[in-house]
Amino acid sequence: MAASFVVSLTVIPVLCSLLLNPKAPRVENARRDVHAPSVALSPEGSEKLAGGEASPRAGTTGAPPQSERTPAGVPETSAAPAGADAHGDGGPGVSPPANLHQPSGLGTPPPAEYDGFLVRFLKTALRRTWLRLALDQPLLVIALAGMLLIGALLLYPMMGKEFLPTFNEGSATISVVSAPGTSLAQTNEIGEVGVRLLQTIPEVKSVGRRAGRAEKDDHVMPVSVNEYDVEFHEKGRPRAEVFAEIRKVLGTLPGTFTNVGQPIGHRLSHMLSGVSAKIAVKVFGNDLVELRTIGMQIEKIARDIPGLTDVNLEAQVPIPQLKIEVNRERARAYGVQPGALNEQLSTLLGGKTLAELREGPRTLDLVLRLPAEWRDSPEKISEMLIETTSGQRVPLRLVADVREARGPNVINRENTQRRIVIGMNTSERDLESLVRKLQAAVAEKVKLPQGSFISYEGEFQAQQEAAKRIGLLSVLVFVVIAFLLYGYFGTPVFALQVLCDIPLALIGGLALTWWKIDNISIATLVGFIAVAGVAARNSIMLLSHYLHLMRHEGEEFTRAMVERGTLERLVPVLMTALSAGIALIPLVLAAGEPGKEILHPVAVVICGGLVTSTLLGLGITPAVFYAFGRRAAETAVRREAPATG
Known part of the structure; x- marks a missing residue:
């Protein structure tokens, strides 16, 4: 913003003085x-x-x-x-x-x-070189532009695809997950070792740690999870290298899994898929055992793909449990209703809040439940007295079977269906190609049972949906613009020419993006939309002036008229490109700087597109008009003649 403000107060006036200040005629x-x-x-x-x-x-x-x-x-x-x-x-x-x-x-x-010296020089250079070639060999120039466009389009599949550029936030959010059931004391010991390991990295400025999160927290976590908030020094190695070393040093902690990310990135991933990872592979089905088996297969496949990091299967493991199965026939004989029995067991084993006690600013819940030695003993639970409908009390063992068993520590559902998640991040920016490789490997090696399916979500899904939405809206906008141009020019020929001049901006935009970034994101697509508008404006400016010369200044459709119209619109076209391009140069040079991650790819696309749309447009537009626009121009002039006469 500051650079654009300085440019508007300094460079723009200088350009106006050089390009727009005319000389007085000779005395x-x-x-x-x-x-x-x-x-x-x-x-x-x-x-x-x-x-x-x-x-x-x-x-x-x-x-x-x-x-x-x-x-x-x-x-x-x-x-x-x-x-x-x-x-x-x-x-x-x-x-x-x-x-x-x-x-x-x-x-x-x-x-x-x-004309000033600079303008005379530019007009002479244009007239003697590019414009002369365009009017002498219009078909050759059009073919040259077509080959450049094809070459630029071939760069598109070679570049990576991602949802948003990687943010350089200056801090990191790291999770170290221990096995389910790990005590708080053990988690604290592991966490302190992790802090000492992180402090050995030169770029780390400070480390904060917490173990677990409260049950009423927005992102509740068990006490088996250590979370680190790491702040970095401004200078040092690239962030990707620092993250790689963090994974290396924390990977030495036995029995743990590490997930490295950044605060905004984690929030974004949570909003997109509910998982703190760029890619979330969700397996849906009915059988928890089958879901975990499929999840373990996908986890193994993902670990073998270079570029995928922090691969982790959701912590859904069998744990010791007490299983109470009601015998409905015996319960009916004793007058015990299953619903009432379930409510009593829930109160005695899980607890029920009866009241709140206030002690100064503190609020304490008064909870009713059995003591721990009763809750952990199947024999004592079997002897609990259960109230019947007749008011009598009978031992639980008479109406239900109580035994020790193993079951999942958690059952997650999404849209009423059971699911298990494999989360993963990427060490490369080409998110789409990595997911394509994973999809192909999973389709080849994993056989899904009846009723099960896999969904690939996260930033990959968001990138696919956003690209489709932008593509669809762009087509609709081009259709509307075509009708507006037809209404303005009165002929579909010029409307089509304006739309065909827009790809001239794609040539430079794709080429500079490939050279500077080598990745396509939603920010890049927004830049293409912006530079397409500038390219269309330049084309409209030239075509309108050609028609103006024929309608109001008595020019015929000749080469001299096309040449004159192009030279007279050289200064406005250059002013449009230079004022926008120079203002964006600071953003083009700001690769990797915090706060400019979104604007940098937008500026790269716009600057590259301005170069090719301006230079090529000053030859392609007059060449196409001179080669194919005679009949349309004369028709437009005749249609206007009665109104102006």
């Missing part, structure tokens, strides 16, 4: 133009122009009225008498110069003296 020409009309035209038959020049009134010819001509019998002279000076001081019958009776610019370009 000799001005003096000749001022004196000549005083001999040939009377004040009543002429109107003064700026600077003292005179021109015929609208609807009159260059000759004086009959009443003011030379009296009868006196012959009119068509040339200055002998001895007349160079300023036109001849007799009253001297005719004015021929060019005085035509508006300047009717079929001829304005005099070169009105």
Whole structure:
């Protein structure tokens, strides 16, 4: 923002001074133009122009009225008498110069003296090189542009695809997950070792740690999870190298899994898939054992693909449990209802809040449940007394079977279906190609049972959906623009030419993106949309001026007219490109700087597109117009003639 402000106050005025400041005509020409009309035209038959020049009134010819001509019998002279000076001081019958009776610019370009040195140089260079080639060999120039476009489009599949550019946040959020059931004391011991390992990395400035999160937290975590908030020094190695070393040192902790990310990245991943990872592979099905088996297969496949990191299967493991199965026949015989029995067991084993106690600012829940020695003993639970519908009490063992078993520590559901998640990050920016490799390997090696399916979510899914949405909206916008251009020009030929000039911006945008970034993101697509508007504007500017010369300045459809129109619109086209391009140069050079991750690819695309759309457009647009636009231009001029006449 600051760079753009400085550019607007410094560079833009300088460009205006160089490109838009005209030179005054030479004094000799001005003096000749001022004196000549005083001999040939009377004040009543002429109107003064700026600077003292005179021109015929609208609807009159260059000759004086009959009443003011030379009296009868006196012959009119068509040339200055002998001895007349160079300023036109001849007799009253001297005719004015021929060019005085035509508006300047009717079929001829304005005099070169009105252009500054830089503008004259640019126009001469354009006229003698690129524009001459375009008008001499229009088909060759069009074919050249087509080959450049094909070459640029071939770069697209070679570049990586990602949802958003990687943020350089200056900090990291790291999770070290221990086995389910790990005690808080053991988790703290592991966490302290992790802190000491992180402090050995030179780029680490400070480390904060917490173990688990409260049950009412937005992102509740068990006490078996250590979370680190790491702040980095501004200078040092690239962030990717630092993250790789973090994974290496924390990977020495036995029995743990490490997930390395950044605060905004983790939040974004949570919003997209509910998992703190860029890629979330979700397996849906009915059988938990089958889900875990499939998940372990996918985890193994992902670990073998280079570029995929932090691969982790959701911690859904069998743990010791007490299983209570109600015998419905015996329960009916004793008058025990299953629903009432379930409520009693839930209260006695899980606990029920009866009241809240306040002690100063503290609030304590008064909970009713059995003591721990009863809850952990199947024999004692079997002897619990259960109330029947008749008011009597019977031991639980008479109506239910109580035994030790193993079951999952957690059952996750999504859209009412059971699922298990394999999360993973990437060490490379080409997210799409990595997911494609994973999809192909899973489809080849994993056989899904009936009723099970796999969903690939996270940033990959968001990137695919956003790209499709932008593509669809772009097509709709182009259709609307085509109708608007047709209404403006009155012919589909020029509307189609404007749309065909837009790919000229894609050439430079794709080429510079491939060179500077080598990755396509949603920010890059936004840049293409912006530069496409500039390319369309330049094309409209040139075509409109060609038609203006034919409608209002008496030009015919000739090469000279096309050349004149292109040169007269050179300065506006260059001002558009330079003002935008120079302002974006600081962002183009700001690769990897914090806060500019989104704007950098946008600026790269726009600057590259401005270069090719401006340079190629000054040759392609006149070439296409000169080669294919004669009939459409003449039709547009004839359609306009009755209205202007």
